[in-house]
Amino acid sequence: MTKIIALRTRLLLMLFAGLVLTACTDAAPKNGGDILVLGDSVMAWNGTDEQSIGDVMGKVLNRQVVDKSVPGAKFSNDSPLFSAIGFDIRQQYPGGRWNWVVMDGGANDLGFNDCKCGACTPVVDRLIAPDAHSGDIPTFIEGLRRTGAQVLWMGYYAGNGKGSFEGCRDDLVLMERRIARYAAHTSGVTFLDAENVIDRTDPTMFASDNTHPSAKASNLIGTYLAKAISARDNRSH
Numbered sequence: 001m002t003k004i005i006a007l008r009t010r011l012l013l014m015l016f017a018g019l020v021l022t023a024c025t026d027a028a029p030k031n032g033g034d035i036l037v038l039g040d041s042v043m044a045w046n047g048t049d050e051q052s053i054g055d056v057m058g059k060v061l062n063r064q065v066v067d068k069s070v071p072g073a074k075f076s077n078d079s080p081l082f083s084a085i086g087f088d089i090r091q092q093y094p095g096g097r098w099n100w101v102v103m104d105g106g107a108n109d110l111g112f113n114d115c116k117c118g119a120c121t122p123v124v125d126r127l128i129a130p131d132a133h134s135g136d137i138p139t140f141i142e143g144l145r146r147t148g149a150q151v152l153w154m155g156y157y158a159g160n161g162k163g164s165f166e167g168c169r170d171d172l173v174l175m176e177r178r179i180a181r182y183a184a185h186t187s188g189v190t191f192l193d194a195e196n197v198i199d200r201t202d203p204t205m206f207a208s209d210n211t212h213p214s215a216k217a218s219n220l221i222g223t224y225l226a227k228a229i230s231a232r233d234n235r236s237h
Contacts, residue, residue, distance in 0.1 A: 029066070035101075035102060036098045038101060039102075039105055051215040052069075053213075055222070074105070075088070075105035076088060089105045100150050103152070106175050107156060107165050111164065132182045154225060155179070156176070156194060156195070157194040157213075160210055161200075163209065163211035165211060197221060198220065
């Protein structure tokens with residue numbers, strides 16, 4: 001019960017933070033741009049200090065990055081009101097043509113659903129089915145690919161065992177294994193796991209809530225993603 005109350009409290013805080021941040025997220029050029037970032041609080045964290053994952057990517061690449069990520073966002077949000085202000089990751093997409101779309105998502109779909117990080121396989125199946133080719137996530141990515149954008153999906157890092165979403169770990173692993181399979185068989189789609197650069201035993205990798213990335217972790221992840229984008233762009237030249 002204590003964990004459920006803590007999770008609900010965190011949701012309210014994220015919703016409040018998201019409402020504030022939606023008013024000051026980067027304005028997207030009308031016809032698109034270079035790199036677009038969509039996602040939830042893991043992407044957005046440290047943004048007020050210009051040290052979010054998207055901020056780091058822009059600095060490393062010396063390229064324009066527009067970040068539309070919102071704390072508390074689900075990938076698929078059933079509320080029209082919350083979806084309209086960025087709490088549905090799909091609705092964060094502003095339209096236009098982008099060279100890259102970098103995104104994450106899914107944790108809040110599990111944590112803030114009726115299953116509450118428990119038996120959430122049906123939620124995972126809705127996001128991406130066992131065949132790894134259907135569901136909300138592949139459908140959205142396919143729409144982005146039709147615009148010409150390359151898509152990079154960032155997998156979540158493993159928590160330190162003290163954060164709010166520890167119970168979601170098994171379902172997040174299941175979801176991301178499917179996304180990785182989908183990316184491996186889909187042209188122009190890349191899956192990269194933030195876990196590859198985050199040491200869960202290092203306390204300096206986590207913010208004070210033990211869930212979100214510290215500025216140090218955002219820097220490591222942003223640099224990792226930026227290098228992957230640079231490498232893939234160079235191969236196409």
